[in-house]
Amino acid sequence: MPEIFSLGQTPVTCHSFNADRTQLAVSLNNNEALIMNKQGNEWVPSITLSEHDKLITSIDWAPNSNRIVTCSQDRNAYVWQEQTDPETGGLVWKPTLVLLRINRAATHVRWSPKEDKFAVASGARAIAVCSFDAENNWWVSKLLKKPIRSTVLAVDWHPNNVLLAAGSADMKARVFSAYIKEVDERPSPTVWGSKLPFNTICGEYTTPAGGWVHAVGFSPSGDVLAFAGHDSSISIVYPGGPVLHTIRMQTLPLITLTWTAEDSIVAAGHDCRPLVFAGSEAGWREAGTLDDPSAAKSPDSRFGGGSPTVGRLKTGAFATFRDADTRGQSSASPVTDTKLTTIHQNTITSVRPYAYGGAGVSQVSTSGVDGTLVVWDVNAVVALTSRLGGSHLR
Amino acid sequence: MEVNFRKINVDQYDEDVIQESELYEADPREPAEVLEEAKQRQVAVRGLLSKNDIAGALTTILDNAPYGPNVESAKEITLQTLLTILNSTKSTEISVIIKSLSMDTQDTLMKYIYKGMGMPGWGDVSGSVLLGWHEKLTEVAGVGCIVRTMTDRRIV
Numbered sequence: 001m002p003e004i005f006s007l008g009q010t011p012v013t014c015h016s017f018n019a020d021r022t023q024l025a026v027s028l029n030n031n032e033a034l035i036m037n038k039q040g041n042e043w044v045p046s047i048t049l050s051e052h053d054k055l056i057t058s059i060d061w062a063p064n065s066n067r068i069v070t071c072s073q074d075r076n077a078y079v080w081q082e083q084t085d086p087e088t089g090g091l092v093w094k095p096t097l098v099l100l101r102i103n104r105a106a107t108h109v110r111w112s113p114k115e116d117k118f119a120v121a122s123g124a125r126a127i128a129v130c131s132f133d134a135e136n137n138w139w140v141s142k143l144l145k146k147p148i149r150s151t152v153l154a155v156d157w158h159p160n161n162v163l164l165a166a167g168s169a170d171m172k173a174r175v176f177s178a179y180i181k182e183v184d185e186r187p188s189p190t191v192w193g194s195k196l197p198f199n200t201i202c203g204e205y206t207t208p209a210g211g212w213v214h215a216v217g218f219s220p221s222g223d224v225l226a227f228a229g230h231d232s233s234i235s236i237v238y239p240g241g242p243v244l245h246t247i248r249m250q251t252l253p254l255i256t257l258t259w260t261a262e263d264s265i266v267a268a269g270h271d272c273r274p275l276v277f278a279g280s281e282a283g284w285r286e287a288g289t290l291d292d293p294s295a296a297k298s299p300d301s302r303f304g305g306g307s308p309t310v311g312r313l314k315t316g317a318f319a320t321f322r323d324a325d326t327r328g329q330s331s332a333s334p335v336t337d338t339k340l341t342t343i344h345q346n347t348i349t350s351v352r353p354y355a356y357g358g359a360g361v362s363q364v365s366t367s368g369v370d371g372t373l374v375v376w377d378v379n380a381v382v383a384l385t386s387r388l389g390g391s392h393l394r
Numbered sequence: 395m396e397v398n399f400r401k402i403n404v405d406q407y408d409e410d411v412i413q414e415s416e417l418y419e420a421d422p423r424e425p426a427e428v429l430e431e432a433k434q435r436q437v438a439v440r441g442l443l444s445k446n447d448i449a450g451a452l453t454t455i456l457d458n459a460p461y462g463p464n465v466e467s468a469k470e471i472t473l474q475t476l477l478t479i480l481n482s483t484k485s486t487e488i489s490v491i492i493k494s495l496s497m498d499t500q501d502t503l504m505k506y507i508y509k510g511m512g513m514p515g516w517g518d519v520s521g522s523v524l525l526g527w528h529e530k531l532t533e534v535a536g537v538g539c540i541v542r543t544m545t546d547r548r549i550v
Contacts, residue, residue: 125410149412170412209501209542210418231545232538248497250536 002290002343003375005043007036012367013056014350019063021354025049025070026367027056033070033080035093043373051078051095058108062115068093071106071120077130079118079139098139100128108154114161116183121152127166129178129198144176144199154215158222162187162196165225167213173227173235175203191223191239208233208246214255214269219262220360226265226277228254234267238281245284247277256351260378261360266290268348268366272340276381288381290364291342346370418462418547425464432460432468436475443482449494451479456495456502461548469550476506477518480527488530500535504543505550507531 013027024036024043031052036043052072061068071077077098085092100106104123111118120128120141125148128141149170156165164178177196179187192202203225207213211231218225225237230253235246252270259265264287268274273291277284323329339345346369354375355363367373405411421428435455442451455475460468483491492500507528510519531539 149416171417206419209546210548211542211545229545230541232536232541248501248542249538251538253538253541 002377004343005041005373005375006371007043007367007373008371010371011346011369012349012371012373014059015365015367015373016059016061016068016352017354017365018061018066024373025059025061025068026373027059027070028371029055031055031072031074033059033068047093049078049080049093049095052076054105057106058110060109060111060118062111065115067111067115069098069109069111069118071100071109073105075100075102075104075106075122077106077109077118077120077128077139096139098128098130098141100130100141101143102126102128104151107152110155110157112157112161112178113159117161117178117180119155119157119164119166119178121155121166123151125150125152127152127155127164127176127178129164129180131180131183142180142198144178146199147201147204148174153212156217158190158192158218159220160187160190160222163190163192163202163218163222165216165218165227167216167227169212171207171210171212171229173205173207173213173216173225173237174201175225175239176201203237203239203242205235205237205244207231207235208248211253214253215257215267217257217259217265219259221262224262226257226259226267228257228267228269230255234265234277236265236277236279236284243281245279247284247286249275249286251275255347256349256366258351258353258361258364260353260362260364264360264378266351266364266376266378268344268351268368270347271342272344272346272348272368273342274348274351274364274366274376275384276378286384288383290376290378290380290382291344292380292382293341294382343374344368344370344372421460421462421465425468428460428465429468429471431458432471432475436471439475439479443479448479448483448487449491452476452491452495452503453499455479456499456506459502459506459550461550472550473506473509474517476503477510477520481518481520481523485526488527489534492527492531492534497535500531501539501542501546502550503527504531504535504539505546508543509550 008028011029013029015026017024027033033049034045035047037046052074054072054074056070056072059070068080078095080093080095082091083094102122102124106120106122108121117131127144130139130141133140151169152166154167162179164176167173177200179196179198207229209231211229213227213229215228228234232249232253237244254267254269257267263280265277266274273289275289276287278287348366348368351366353361354365365375438454439451507524510524
């Protein structure tokens with residue numbers, strides 16, 4: 001059963017757990033990051049990190065070094081480190097400003113696997129790759145610029161700490177080398193290439209019908225890349241061939257994804273529920289969803305008709321107008337409840353690995369515009385057949 | 395308060411501004427070539443329609459359909475031919491025909507349905523026929539198909 005937590009009445013912009021999942025960093029659609037502690041079955045805010053002037057767009061919590069990086073529309077990023085306050089003796093989170101050198105909003109941030117670098121995507125058609133300069137005691141950035149033509153919406157690190165995938169509003173997903181001489185050892189060759197100076201382009205792939213690339217992700221081995229576009233498609237790239245598998249979906253676009261194993265991806269977006277994709281180099285398919293539409297949820301989340309249909313074509317305003325048209329009913333009938341049959345009641349904006357077990361990720365967490373955080377078991381996949389029958393217009 | 399600065403197109407001061415031509419790959423064919431092809435397809439479709447092969451006719455006209463600038467007349471011929479097909483199909487057969495089309499063809503069909511709906515009164519455009527096809531196509535290809543029509547810069 002998925003664990004459901006309500007964090008607030010406002011959208012959750014982004015979320016990130018600490019290493020042992022006892023604390024959670026979120027931003028509730030404003031310029032502050034909140035650190036929450038779990039008390040019973042609830043997440044309760046304990047510390048507020050306020051340094052940004054504008055909306056925080058992304059947060060990442062490094063599991064080993066226990067540092068938090070936040071980035072914002074104010075074009076800044078801060079690295080937060082827990083330190084002992086010399087006066088009170090208590091632990092406080094100390095911010096360090098990062099010199100990003102970008103002139104547009106920062107959109108997405110991720111620590112590298114070794115946690116000695118992080119990448120900040122931005123609207124300045126650039127990705128700032130930041131590393132720590134011990135001499136001056138600050139974080140410096142180096143910009144990946146070419147050949148990005150528009151806002152970068154998502155980044156993801158390759159396990160070798162050097163390669164970086166980026167999805168951009170110029171309809172391209174790219175793989176760059178983010179090799180920093182002062183930090184990185186010479187990387188061993190991968191399927192993406194062997195000579196990798198900074199800003200080498202190791203791959204460039206386009207969405208099938210011109211959609212912005214909202215999400216990118218390397219597989220656990222780093223040998224495969226997945227990206228999801230605003231044209232309701234998800235593509236999986238095997239660079240050797242290169243082999244490109246594209247799935248065009250019937251539903252609304254995905255905006256976030258994470259690999260759970262070498263042959264499995266969990267992705268979510270405007271359709272309000274996490275979908276599971278499974279496959280190999282031979283081919284990929286939509287395997288189902290983690291949101292079981294027939295499972296009993298809290299009683300009030302089931303809408304009046306009780307039919308196991310998912311999707312908004314039959315509910316809400318559409319049904320109101322249809323009833324008015326076909327039956328001459330002007331008042332809202334019991335069927336026209338605005339509750340969705342999915343657990344998330346609005347777009348899911350972030351899906352991240354939560355727990356590891358066996359061959360890969362065993363649980364994922366999602367957060368979205370409905371202010372809800374949900375932890376899902378990735379093996380509880382439900383086929384989509386009931387939905388397909390239900391998405392008809394009448 | 396002076397607010398006119400909000401109306402300045404800041405992109406004009408950017409030397410590296412993104413151009414329309416960079417948003418999608420241009421059609422490799424010459425405009426004249428595209429026009430010639432559209433005319434040939436129109437003839438082929440007439441033949442297929444006389445044999446009542448609607449799915450074949452749709453595939454013929456929608457496969458590799460003209461897109462981008464400078465091919466307006468080819469686009470018009472394609473739209474006119476497509477409308478002939480749509481108007482001459484029995485409404486009971488539509489679902490079966492749509493299911494037999496490839497996903498590419500379904501996406502292109504949706505683009506033309508929207509193009510037709512955007513030109514009321516043009517040629518043989520009939521709102522009720524287009525809406526009927528739109529409903530059936532959405533049942534088969536889902537709202538994802540509509541999303542692709544909206545995002546795709548390769549406008550037909």
